[in-house]
Amino acid sequence: MQFIDLSVQQKRIRASIEERIRKVLDHGQYVSGPEIQELEGCLANYVGVRYAIACASGTDALLMALLAHSVGPGDLILTTPFTFIATAGVIGLLGATPVFVDVDAETFNMDSHRLEETIIALSRGGASDVPLPRPNPAGALPRGIIPVDLFGLPADYEPINAIARKHGLFVIEDAAQSFGAAYSNKMTCSLADVGCTSFFPAKPLACYGDGGMCFTDNGQLAEKLRSIRVHGMGRDKYENVRIGINGRLDTIQAAILAAKFEIFPEEVILRQEVASRYAALFRQKMSGKNPLRFQRIPADRVSVWGQYSILAPDTDERSAILEGLRKIGVPSAVYYPTPLHLQQAFHWLGYRPGDFPVSEDLAGRIFSVPMHPYLEESQQEMIVEGICGSCQN
Numbered sequence: 001m002q003f004i005d006l007s008v009q010q011k012r013i014r015a016s017i018e019e020r021i022r023k024v025l026d027h028g029q030y031v032s033g034p035e036i037q038e039l040e041g042c043l044a045n046y047v048g049v050r051y052a053i054a055c056a057s058g059t060d061a062l063l064m065a066l067l068a069h070s071v072g073p074g075d076l077i078l079t080t081p082f083t084f085i086a087t088a089g090v091i092g093l094l095g096a097t098p099v100f101v102d103v104d105a106e107t108f109n110m111d112s113h114r115l116e117e118t119i120i121a122l123s124r125g126g127a128s129d130v131p132l133p134r135p136n137p138a139g140a141l142p143r144g145i146i147p148v149d150l151f152g153l154p155a156d157y158e159p160i161n162a163i164a165r166k167h168g169l170f171v172i173e174d175a176a177q178s179f180g181a182a183y184s185n186k187m188t189c190s191l192a193d194v195g196c197t198s199f200f201p202a203k204p205l206a207c208y209g210d211g212g213m214c215f216t217d218n219g220q221l222a223e224k225l226r227s228i229r230v231h232g233m234g235r236d237k238y239e240n241v242r243i244g245i246n247g248r249l250d251t252i253q254a255a256i257l258a259a260k261f262e263i264f265p266e267e268v269i270l271r272q273e274v275a276s277r278y279a280a281l282f283r284q285k286m287s288g289k290n291p292l293r294f295q296r297i298p299a300d301r302v303s304v305w306g307q308y309s310i311l312a313p314d315t316d317e318r319s320a321i322l323e324g325l326r327k328i329g330v331p332s333a334v335y336y337p338t339p340l341h342l343q344q345a346f347h348w349l350g351y352r353p354g355d356f357p358v359s360e361d362l363a364g365r366i367f368s369v370p371m372h373p374y375l376e377e378s379q380q381e382m383i384v385e386g387i388c389g390s391c392q393n
């Protein structure tokens, strides 16, 4: 069994992938070929925004979105410590300072109450009960917020956007794990000033390498993003109006994504079915008290189940469960074993263990099981039985 099995999907669309790659080989425009704009138009339409800007990875999408907001030294960007390193890495890379806000214990996404507390504490130069980064440079101001749609579940954008408006901050949606999900009938990537996603092979919509995309309704921002993607180009490549990056998506990857997108809406539904089956199986097989906890999906949201993650009662029980799964040949993963404020890369922020108790608790107990649109019921039964067996020991 594989954690994410991409082979069934490939069998379904292999002919289309080969045909689309052959077209790229025929026209030879490996960089900025016509497939890029076609894909941008197609995905902007799916997401429901005016502009889409394809780029080389989800990390570049976030980096470009921050650059488009002229983020640099002296800027504070609020995000969560319970995410993949890239979310906060790009903030530090630009010389700005990540300010962490703990997540909600049930949705695992940014806690909007803590967000506002943190912004207020920053404006007052600190409050004893709100952990803030140590090297808070004099005059440093909060500029923006990056909520993360963790495991495919959209963060709580209504309160987050309202807080942002009140305090004059921008919001960048880290939708790297949530392409295809929805919040109050709006698709992810359309829920903030800019939405950023990733097409890394393990993400819901994926290419055969690295890829990403920015989405926005703001025409000026879209123009900046296009410029930043190609070294800050102006009217042409050799007029440079700002500092940018080489952040283009390869034409071949766009061709592959176009083939994959043909069946993507159907795969989103299959993902829901696989997740519902997991929930039903856990209810069935966990007779009596169920010691496991699951990510809560609020009624106004649709998750795309980028990961199916489960909370064990404690770290020891998690180890026992993962060992049990390993013995029966079921792969598993831990997203994420160390919250970002305790990573060496962010040591300079001066955070301490205990600063973000919810993230730290989740990191000690969480694990993820195989999740993809083609997971079979018999495989899911085996996985759930494996977990239940370890729990009842």
Ligand SMILES: *Cc1c(COP(=O)(O)O)cnc(C)c1O
Pocket (backbone or CB within 6 Å): 057, 058, 059, 060, 083, 084, 086, 087, 148, 174, 176, 177, 198, 199, 200, 210, 211, 212
């Ligand atoms: C995968 C991921 C990224 C980065 O995407 P890449 O395409 O791997 O650069 C950023 N944020 C989150 C939450 C992710 O899961």
